[in-house]
Amino acid sequence: MTASSRRNVSASNAAGKVAAIVAGMAAGADSIDDLDVIRHGGMKRLFSGVYAPSTWGSFLRSFTHGHVLQLAAVLRAMLVNLAHQTPLLPGREKTTFVDTDSLLRRVHGHKKRGARFDPAKVGGYQLLLRGLSPLVATISTRRAAPVIAAMRLRGGNAGSAPAPPRCWRRR
DSSP, rough: OOHHHHHHHHTTTTHHHHHHHHHHTTTOOOOOOOGGGGGTTTTTHHSSSSOOOHHHHHHHOOHHHHHHHHHHHHHHHHHHHHHHHHHHSSTTTTEEEEEEEEEOOOSSSSSTOOOOEEEETTEEEEEEEEEEEOOOOOOOTTTEEEEEEEEEETTOOSSSSOOOOOGGGOO
């Protein structure tokens, strides 16, 4: 099976797979294996054709950079619509805080795309840990919890202080 035919197989019923992944994340899943949570209990009544976590992994690995940019555009549009329809950020008229932070999410295995060794402090010791380094922008007010406005995977050695990524300045 070629790479392009694998990509086509994993892309079938993309809307159902994305909806299931979002539901799994809402139920507390933070890894592909944790997505198994929606295969239990009454979730099968909500989702027809619940897939195995390995199927979701194949689906997610087939994403290109263009797919990720499309999902980021959907997130921006959804956030704007949500803010117009709900009191998402009460008090935003007075003061709004924007925080940009770099994280290190540890990963295991040698084939993780985008993973790099980054310095981290664990138990007071400086270590190099293998992980993904997303840059996260949150928006909050004095009366509202932070809302993730944008997230972008970055190279582990890149600094986040000088300027936000170009994708955050888009409209």
